[in-house]
Amino acid sequence: MKNTLLSRGLAGALALASLLGAAGADAQDRTLRVSLNTELQVLDPLVTTINATRVFAYLVYDTLVGVDGAGHYRPQMLEGWEVSPDRLTWTFTLREGLEWQDGTPVTAEDCLASIRRWSKREALGGQMMEAVREATVLDARRFRFRMSRPFAFVIEALGKSGHTIPVMMPARLANLDPHRAVPEVMGSGPFVFLQKEWRPGERASFVRNPRYRPRAEPADALAGGKVVKLDRVELVSVADQATRAVALQSGELDYLEILPLDFVVPMRRNRAVTVGTPRGIDQFLAVVNVNHAVPPFDNPKIRRAFQAAVQQPEVMAAMGLPDDLVVPWCGSIYMCNAPGSTEAGTEPLRAAGPERARALLKESGYKGEPVVFLHAQASALLNPIGLVVADQMRRAGFNVDLRSSDYATVAQRRLSRAPVEQGGWSVAPIVLNGIDAVNPLSNPLVAYNCSEVWPGWYCDPPTSRLLAEFSEAATPATRRALADRLQAAVHENVNFVLAGQFAGPPAWRSNLRGVVPFSFPVFWNIERR
Numbered sequence: 001m002k003n004t005l006l007s008r009g010l011a012g013a014l015a016l017a018s019l020l021g022a023a024g025a026d027a028q029d030r031t032l033r034v035s036l037n038t039e040l041q042v043l044d045p046l047v048t049t050i051n052a053t054r055v056f057a058y059l060v061y062d063t064l065v066g067v068d069g070a071g072h073y074r075p076q077m078l079e080g081w082e083v084s085p086d087r088l089t090w091t092f093t094l095r096e097g098l099e100w101q102d103g104t105p106v107t108a109e110d111c112l113a114s115i116r117r118w119s120k121r122e123a124l125g126g127q128m129m130e131a132v133r134e135a136t137v138l139d140a141r142r143f144r145f146r147m148s149r150p151f152a153f154v155i156e157a158l159g160k161s162g163h164t165i166p167v168m169m170p171a172r173l174a175n176l177d178p179h180r181a182v183p184e185v186m187g188s189g190p191f192v193f194l195q196k197e198w199r200p201g202e203r204a205s206f207v208r209n210p211r212y213r214p215r216a217e218p219a220d221a222l223a224g225g226k227v228v229k230l231d232r233v234e235l236v237s238v239a240d241q242a243t244r245a246v247a248l249q250s251g252e253l254d255y256l257e258i259l260p261l262d263f264v265v266p267m268r269r270n271r272a273v274t275v276g277t278p279r280g281i282d283q284f285l286a287v288v289n290v291n292h293a294v295p296p297f298d299n300p301k302i303r304r305a306f307q308a309a310v311q312q313p314e315v316m317a318a319m320g321l322p323d324d325l326v327v328p329w330c331g332s333i334y335m336c337n338a339p340g341s342t343e344a345g346t347e348p349l350r351a352a353g354p355e356r357a358r359a360l361l362k363e364s365g366y367k368g369e370p371v372v373f374l375h376a377q378a379s380a381l382l383n384p385i386g387l388v389v390a391d392q393m394r395r396a397g398f399n400v401d402l403r404s405s406d407y408a409t410v411a412q413r414r415l416s417r418a419p420v421e422q423g424g425w426s427v428a429p430i431v432l433n434g435i436d437a438v439n440p441l442s443n444p445l446v447a448y449n450c451s452e453v454w455p456g457w458y459c460d461p462p463t464s465r466l467l468a469e470f471s472e473a474a475t476p477a478t479r480r481a482l483a484d485r486l487q488a489a490v491h492e493n494v495n496f497v498l499a500g501q502f503a504g505p506p507a508w509r510s511n512l513r514g515v516v517p518f519s520f521p522v523f524w525n526i527e528r529r
Helices: 002-020 025-029 051-060 108-119 123-131 154-158 241-250 261-268 300-309 312-317 354-364 382-396 407-413 461-472 476-493
Strands: 031-035 065-067 073-075 078-083 089-094 132-139 142-147 191-193 203-208 232-236 273-275 284-290 370-376 399-405 427-433 496-502 507-509
Touching: 031 241, 051 191, 051 203, 051 232, 073 078, 089 108, 108 123, 108 132, 108 142, 123 132, 123 154, 123 461, 241 261, 241 507, 261 273, 284 300, 300 354, 300 382, 300 476, 300 496, 312 382, 312 496, 354 382, 370 382, 370 407, 382 399, 382 427, 399 407, 461 476
Parallel strands: 031 232, 370 399, 370 427
Antiparallel strands: 065 073, 078 089, 089 142, 132 142, 191 203, 203 232, 273 507, 284 427, 284 496
8 A cells, every 4th residue: 555655656746846847946945835735725714614725814814913832812913902991992003014915004994894804704703793882993003892791802803813714804805795705815914825826726826925014023823923034835736645745755845734644654754854743732623513404413312322423542543643643532622632621521422332322323213314424535634534433323323325525525515504315414524723622712613503604503502601601701710611511512412523633744844944833834934944
């Protein structure tokens, strides 16, 4: 198997070398060539949760607040903010001299319009704006929130780095329909997207934004000075996993978002390649998205039988990763080995096994209805997860209809609420970045409760009340207690089924320095030795 992968990878790498070889050596030295785990297809970070679009967003856009490597929220586009003692008035001030890439100034009106657009698509933003009684532009650089009630996570919302990011864009774009992708990419971030050169399925190119004004502090995750030290970044689409790895080894690629798992051990022995070692919230949480809107999983008893069928150690063993990159069992929706880790409500997960699953399924009234299982076969991460979970479901007695395709097809089909016999779906393994899971108000496993936004459409009315309480919690102890109750509610209602925690390590050529460690790739601060 390894020889086959290597042969296929060498052939693909030769073709890739031919594709990339047109530029001169000096231009190549000033260009960072990157392969992401998913292909860039959508250019608006509010209308998709595909990770390639998030990476794209942080290249071309900027945010008011940035999170650093320690999880602290710091001013980014903002110079700062002031909060009244009663926590009901927030005043925000932009840094001087910020410009859009076309040279027009960034204004408070632009930022307020961008916040409003984002809040119509994102759970944490929506909850924040529900608490805002009045949002007012004070002058070109200042705007103000007057709250109807305290909201404990205003800054965390504006600095949210999870999917559906609060990026800033000109008001003329932000005021358009939030449910449609904006027709133009106009950011104030460190890079400019060369949209006319974009060839979907092949490459997307970015150059240094000469109008960008980095902060004076050193780069620290998504905070600090986003200083661009190379001239160009190219996101190169490489579908074959072995080709990616061999191209990195040969120097035809500089950076892989996720090193194909079969290559982690050998690449660790290669001095020309550096393999990252993500920990805690920089790891991934494997979960199975469950469709609550259609049978059979509109029945909570059948969902609990499914929960009992998934044995995390089996799923994680299939990843083929070294022990230091896997957490064999994790019941925390806030990630294990992380500040928010908790075991609240995890008893049903600990008792998982085929016998218990079969017993629960028998009690549930399940009559053998087809379970349409969306399997992203082309994904290095989702393929093994899907195969093991599908087998576990069959052993428990589910009638599994495995539909294998690429991830883009899975992502599109997950949007359908049609019955399975009319093109709908039942379950789909997905992977969450740990950084997306740390706050219940933005964690996809709970934050979209009773909303129409997130596929799966789970709804548990008591959870909505807990989320509202959490949003106003003033002390760490109160937040901790409510977070525990929220996790227990997730497992009781079986919003999703947890399948394990692991690292999909990035890898890069060892002649790069200044790589900023984070939950997903960022490309400022990098230079060649």
